[in-house]
Amino acid sequence: MRVLKITVLAALLVMAASVAAFAGPTYDRVMSTKVVKAGLSNQGIPFGFIDEKNEWVGFDVDMATEIAKRLGAKLEKVVVNNNTRISFVQTNPPKVDMVLSNMTHKRVRDEKIDFSITYFFDGQKFLAKKGAVKDIKDLANLKVGSMQGTTSIVNATEYLKKLGNPSPKVTGYDGEVAMFEALRSGRVQAITTDSTILLGYAAKIPGQFELVGDFISDEPYGIGLPQDDSAWRDAINFTVQDMWKDGTYMTIYNKWFGPESSYPFPMTSKIEMWP
Incomplete structure (x- = not known):
């Protein structure tokens, strides 16, 4: 019985350490509410747009959906455009937790918000x-x-x-x-x-x-994230890398940009992977 208690305690400590590694305002809120608010375009074909069935679809929509799923959270889609996609991350509290809106990671933008690793190359x-x-x-x-x-x-x-x-x-x-x-x-x-x-x-x-x-x-695209929230940034980066590693990323990519898609665009680089 004592061995069992020690084993259970060790497992709990590992889980606690894992959670602590991601502890931060955005991560903690998402884990608590089980909701991720993602800023997405609804005019940016083929990244985020309303299709002929009146459904909100696109590469960024699929990426955001998969990220939320892997975090165990429900995706809440919020419309952003080129004039609001940064400001919606800057508000306190942020109106969105992440922005996937074909946004190039520029130094001038990095002064206002943080970015994930590059997740698309254009x-x-x-x-x-x-x-x-x-x-x-x-x-x-x-x-x-x-x-x-x-x-x-x-x-x-x-x-x-x-x-x-x-x-x-x-x-x-x-x-x-x-x-x-x-x-x-x-x-x-x-x-x-x-x-x-x-x-x-x-x-x-x-x-x-x-x-x-x-x-x-x-034009290297990054996921826009709240400034100085490294725990949340790490969680997003690890998730994108996991999607690349297990092939999910390329499944989504080929759906929208593969040779048989409506928008063929050969992959020009690969996701940055950390050991």
């Missing part, structure tokens, strides 16, 4: 009507649109200067839908943001639009 390109851009230098003389609250405008402005336009003006629109509509209606001749977003919208009208030129930036 780059910025331009989308134009098929045949409209014969040479990449043609972009310098075109009206270009992008999205408000993104680094895409800055990147595009600098790139167009290099192509020969000394004072380019890139018009910022409120979200992906408005940006793409500006291209469809002819108010701009090209739009620019992360290539997978452009692929997603081009797929809505097959054969009419095409990506032009090479990548003009690297």
Whole structure:
């Protein structure tokens, strides 16, 4: 009986140590409420969007769902856009516990919130009507649109200067839908943001639009997290790494970006793994 008691005590101590390793305000609250609030786009095809069945779907939605499941919590989806995805993490208490919204991990953003390890690798390109851009230098003389609250405008402005336009003006629109509509209606001749977003919208009208030129930036996506909450950040990082290790990540990736998907985009790198 004494041996049994010692064994049980040892097991409890191990469990306590495991919990203590993740002790922190966000982790403790999530473990207590069994709810994870995730900020997700509902316009960011194919990361988070409303499909023809009026269901909220996408790569980020599936990633957030799997993360919540592995943490033993229910996922509560919260709509964010390019102007709110950081502020919703900054509030006290945060309006969301994590943001998966095709958000590039930039140093300037890291001054405001924390990020997970990179969980998706993309780059910025331009989308134009098929045949409209014969040479990449043609972009310098075109009206270009992008999205408000993104680094895409800055990147595009600098790139167009290099192509020969000394004072380019890139018009910022409120979200992906408005940006793409500006291209469809002819108010701009090209739009620019992360290539997978452009692929997603081009797929809505097959054969009419095409990506032009090479990548003009690297866009490593991170999961936005509350500042200075290392316990929660570790829990998210370990979960993403576990998903990569057991193949779940690539199952989700291939669903949305595999060769047989609607948005084929070859995997360009791999998740950072810790021993």
